[in-house]
Amino acid sequence: MSRFSKTLIALLVAGAATSAMAFDRYQGIGRPATAAEVKAWDIDVRPDFVGLPKGSGNVDRGMELWKPTVPVAMACSASPTRCSRPSSAAPP
Numbered sequence: 001m002s003r004f005s006k007t008l009i010a011l012l013v014a015g016a017a018t019s020a021m022a023f024d025r026y027q028g029i030g031r032p033a034t035a036a037e038v039k040a041w042d043i044d045v046r047p048d049f050v051g052l053p054k055g056s057g058n059v060d061r062g063m064e065l066w067k068p069t070v071p072v073a074m075a076c077s078a079s080p081t082r083c084s085r086p087s088s089a090a091p092p
Helices: 002-026 035-041 059-078
Strands: none
Touching: none
């Protein structure tokens, strides 16, 4: 067995032992999530739109909300230093 393999195995064993000790140290902390909490975080939307929250609106209203953010998002992806501008600011 190579020196690298022995080192890797030793590190894996040490890591497993450390995580096991940490788990034992924090017994009784936390609680299982309730069904309501899980449902609140279940935000998957399928391609057939199943999973979208109930709401109101239409395409035109969506465009009104979306359009002002596009130039800022495009500017941020091109230059992260300009991302600190408020979303209402016009692009340079």
